[in-house]
Structure formats: C-alpha cells, structure tokens
Amino acid sequence: MVRTVLVFAIACSSGGPPPSNPGSSDGSSGTGSSAPPAVISDDAILEAVYLHEIKAADMKPDETACLRMRDVNGKTGDASPALIAAVRAKFPRVAAASACTGGGFDPVRLIDPSGPAAMFDIGPVVRDAMGVRVKGGGAHRGGGSAREVEYTMTLSGSTATVASERLLITN
DSSP states (O other): OOOOOOOOOOOOOOSSOOOOOTTOTTOOOSSSOOOOOOOOOHHHHHHHHHHHHHHHTTOOTTOEEEEEEEOTTSOEEEOOHHHHHHHHTTSSOEEEGGGEEEETTEEEEETTTTEEEEEEEEEEEEEETTEEEEEEEEEEOSSSOOEEEEEEEEEETTEEEEEEEEEEEEO
C-alpha cells in the first residue's frame, strides 16, 4: 500500500513590519511584495469538491444536484447561496438541499418543479498538519446505500483541486 501525505506550510505574520533584507537600501524584504500569501476560502474548496462529486456522479440531463453541507458537529443544512451560485455557474441544475426531498430508502427528488435529483452531502473543510481534507458522500439518489469518501485537496494560488480520495464507508 502506498500512502501519500501532503504537507502544506502556511505563512503567518505577527502584524509587524516585514523582515529587512540586509542587501536592500530601503529596508524592504526585497521580494517585490509584502502581501501575505492568499488563503483559499472554505467555499472555494467546497465548490471544488461538489464539482468533483457531480462529475463522478454521471448526472443525467434532467437531474438536479441538491447541495447539503455538514458543519463540524455533523449538523446538516443548505449550502450557502454564494456557494450554490458558484457551482451553478459550472453545472446549471443545482438547488439547495431544502428544495429537495427524499433520501435514505426514498428516491431523492426536486420538489418544485418536481423532477429527479441527487443529494450531495459534504463538509466540513478540515485544515491541519495533514493538509486540507473534506468528507463527502457522492451522489445519493435513494435506496438506503451509504458511502463516505475523504478528499485530500491541493491548494495552488486561488485554486483548489481534489488530489486524492480515500473510501471510508460503503455498503
């Protein structure tokens, strides 16, 4: 078994001036910019996971992706309107989880207008010494099955991508 571990370093600032560069006459750091590196938002990371799961789900043209979020305590709710809009820009048939019904053994359906749907239940974003990870269940269309995947993310510039998947639960 090969295990890949991703390590991310995050630069932190004490709020003081940047360290001076002894070779610089103006006392600047000499890097050309004193701005801290950009931090990718949780919504950008979640968008990447939703789009990854939607692509893997082989959605049918008439199916709607219902977006459900989990918080750190496991409580679920709708994805934010901004996150829904970001996903909708790349996959038009998207709705908040509350606009859908079903799950468990019952088929997942868009309520109004009625139509077939799949529930995508992900989150939260975890950032720690092991990197950035998000759990997700993939597309659930009903039928009582359970699946849980942990996605390890790669962050580069302002882009988040799924680097690897680890199956946690399936039945």
